[in-house]
Amino acid sequence: MQVYGSTAGPESRATRAGLVLLYAPSFEQFAPAYLLHERDLVIGREASCGICVPEAAVSRQHARIHHRDGRWYLTDLGGRNGTLVDGAFVDEVALEPLHEIRVGDAMFKFVEAGAESYLRYRIDGALVGAAPADVSARERRRGHIVGGYQVDRLAIALARVAPSGISVILLGESGTGKEVFAQQLHDWSGRRGAFQAVNCAAIPAQLLESELFGYKRGAFSGADRDKPGLVKAAEGGTLLLDEIGDMPLDAQTKLLRVLQSKEIIPVGATAPERVDVRIVCATHRDLAKLQADGRFRGDLYARLNEYSMSIPPLRDRKEDVYALCRALLARHGRPDMRLSFPFMTGLLRYDFPFNVRELEAAIKRGLALADGDVLEAQHLPDDVRALMATYGERPRPAAQPSGPASHAAPTGIRASPPTAEELRALLADHHGNVAAVGRLFGKERMQVHRWMKRYGIDADEFR
Numbered sequence: 001m002q003v004y005g006s007t008a009g010p011e012s013r014a015t016r017a018g019l020v021l022l023y024a025p026s027f028e029q030f031a032p033a034y035l036l037h038e039r040d041l042v043i044g045r046e047a048s049c050g051i052c053v054p055e056a057a058v059s060r061q062h063a064r065i066h067h068r069d070g071r072w073y074l075t076d077l078g079g080r081n082g083t084l085v086d087g088a089f090v091d092e093v094a095l096e097p098l099h100e101i102r103v104g105d106a107m108f109k110f111v112e113a114g115a116e117s118y119l120r121y122r123i124d125g126a127l128v129g130a131a132p133a134d135v136s137a138r139e140r141r142r143g144h145i146v147g148g149y150q151v152d153r154l155a156i157a158l159a160r161v162a163p164s165g166i167s168v169i170l171l172g173e174s175g176t177g178k179e180v181f182a183q184q185l186h187d188w189s190g191r192r193g194a195f196q197a198v199n200c201a202a203i204p205a206q207l208l209e210s211e212l213f214g215y216k217r218g219a220f221s222g223a224d225r226d227k228p229g230l231v232k233a234a235e236g237g238t239l240l241l242d243e244i245g246d247m248p249l250d251a252q253t254k255l256l257r258v259l260q261s262k263e264i265i266p267v268g269a270t271a272p273e274r275v276d277v278r279i280v281c282a283t284h285r286d287l288a289k290l291q292a293d294g295r296f297r298g299d300l301y302a303r304l305n306e307y308s309m310s311i312p313p314l315r316d317r318k319e320d321v322y323a324l325c326r327a328l329l330a331r332h333g334r335p336d337m338r339l340s341f342p343f344m345t346g347l348l349r350y351d352f353p354f355n356v357r358e359l360e361a362a363i364k365r366g367l368a369l370a371d372g373d374v375l376e377a378q379h380l381p382d383d384v385r386a387l388m389a390t391y392g393e394r395p396r397p398a399a400q401p402s403g404p405a406s407h408a409a410p411t412g413i414r415a416s417p418p419t420a421e422e423l424r425a426l427l428a429d430h431h432g433n434v435a436a437v438g439r440l441f442g443k444e445r446m447q448v449h450r451w452m453k454r455y456g457i458d459a460d461e462f463r
Contacts, residue, residue, distance in 0.1 A: 017072055018115020019051065019065075019101065019108040020319050021123060023344045027322075029054060030106065032128060032148075033118035040066045043103050044077075051103075057081050058104035065095075072110070074101060086446065087349055087391045096450050098316065100348065105341055107348055109318060118319065121148035125323040145177075145184055146327045147320040150312055154181070157309065162188035167259070167304050169244075170282040172311035175357030178282035179240060181311060185280060186238035193237025193277070196230050201246035208251050210267045219268025231264050231277055238278045244304070245285030245296060252297045255279075259303040279304065286460055314359065315351040315449060324356060328363045337367065342377035346384045349391060351446045353434075387444070417441070420455040423448075424462075432463035 017036045024030055034041070034051050041050035044061040053062070059079030066073055075092045076083040084102040085093050093099075099110040111118075120128045125146065145155050161168065162185050170178040179197055186195040203211050210219075214229030231239055241247070247255070258264055259279065263272035281304050290296035314321070322344065329337045343366070352358050366379035377388070418426060423437070430436040438448045452459065 015113045015117070016115050017110070017112045018118075020111055020115060020118045022100065022107040022109055022318050022348050023123060023322055023341075024053075024106040025341055026054070027123050031119065032122050032319075033115050034108075035115050035119075036065060036067070036072060040064050042077075053104050053106045055104040055106070058106075062103050063101075071095070072112075074099075074110075084392060086444070087388075089392070089394055097453065098446070098450060100318075102345075107345070117153075118149045121152070121319070123148070123319055123322045124326065144180055146324050147317060148323070149319075150317045151320065154309060154311065155184075158185055159188050161185075161307050163190055165189070165278055166306040167278070168280045169287075169305050169308040170280065170311060171284075171308060172282075173284050173313045173353075173355055175352075175355035176311045176313060177356050178311060179242065181309070182238070182240040182280045182282060186278075189238065189278065191237050191278060193235050194233060195238050195240070196234040197240040197242060198230050199242045200251075201243040205248040205251075208248060209254060212251065213254065213264045214266040216266055216268035219266075223268065226266075229264070229266065231258060231275055232273070234277045236276055238280055241279065241281045243283055243285075244281040245283040245287060245290055249295070249297065252300050256297065256300045256303060259300075284460065286458060289461065313352075314355040315446060318348055321347055321359070324359060325363060328360050329367075332364060332367060334367055336373055337370070338374045340374050340376050343375045343380060345391070346377060346380045346388050350384045350387055351444070351449065353445065417451060420457070423451055423455060423457060427452075427457065427459060427462040430462075432459040432461070434459055 019034045019036070021027060021030050021032055041064070042061050043049060043051040043053060043058075043063045043065070045053060045055065045058045046060045049061065058081070059077065061077050062079045063077055063083045064075045066075070072095045073092055074083065074085065074090065074095055076090060081104065082089045084090070085095075086100055095110045097110065097112050101108045101110060120130070122128055125148070145151055158181060168182075168185060170181055172178050182197070183195055198211065200208065210227075210229065212229045212231055214227050214232055215223050217223055217226050241255075254265075258275065258277075261272070262275055264275050265272050287296055287301055291298050291301060322339070325339055325344075325347070326335070329335055347359070347362065362381050362384070363375075365381055366375040369379045370376070377385070380388070418441075426437045426440065427434075434445045434448045434452075438445050441447070451457075
């Protein structure tokens, strides 16, 4: 039987659309995810509802999700408190991937496929229905990596390749946690040497070679002693080359030698030195495009790309925000701190362009400002509070038509979504600035990201 909203490869079973829980104060009473079927699904306070939200602010039958003309629709059923999608009250809306839905004090995201994969993963990191042995094995497998289904899938793959010694490229936006994954790969590898990390974009090009490969006394002015480079410091261990896409071509050539011959030549040396080091790279750049532009060596890429892994941005895995907050509070010495619903609403509403790094900054700021043991809305960062200023505003009655121009969008705001070609052109005009493109349509960054995901567009192409 065909399952609506499903995607299935020739060797995989069909997957379902569904709602994934992002947060509710009583999240233990919810399933981590709810699958959508061909029949309607009602959200409400009644126990018989497909999604039961046991709160006084929720009507007995509050909203309905149904399938029509190849799409899923959410319809508010007229309760006094209304239904919000992406922070705005709706009567009916066609759901798009990652739409955020709020009913009462329960928040969900819509996924068009794969909802069943989330069923075991509670937002606090617990596994639903897991035996103690399963939980223990998962904790060993996860290490320092925090998250639910999407992160678990990556952790399983990372643990599988860790003992092999092959080179790994970690792909992802700034702040997604690429160094955390690299450190975990090293921990699981069994290699006895140290883990070393260098940010290729932070070291001037003329110094990068000596930092990586070291130098001999007298090699240049000021070289008054031998200095081992980071490659040698990682002997027997793992070297993370962060932002590898920013490495100068000269250094790329020498790195290729390390990979091919397992040798380095320090600056000022006359003979090579043997090294045993595993190389892990991380970047937010499109390495294929850099190769096409002549800024990254294809032969080096072939050596580095023995295994690659893409780490999703935080806006695509907001079901992990609560667990990440709890882990960050513990890291900064306040595991007792509570998160108010307004505080969590603000975090979930924001799309975190700088990902987990930005979330950690938000938590640290809140801890610095809070007097008690609860993080409230006033402790949110300024950008988040500015976004929340219009959250939940009731729509104003539409103005009466007054002439031929009455159907036009407000000045400077485009009324219809862009085509793929239009979106590419706009991103090019604004040098990949997603927020600027969103302002042209009166939309927030999240909606532009949805359009980009629909069309397979990467903003980095235009930066």
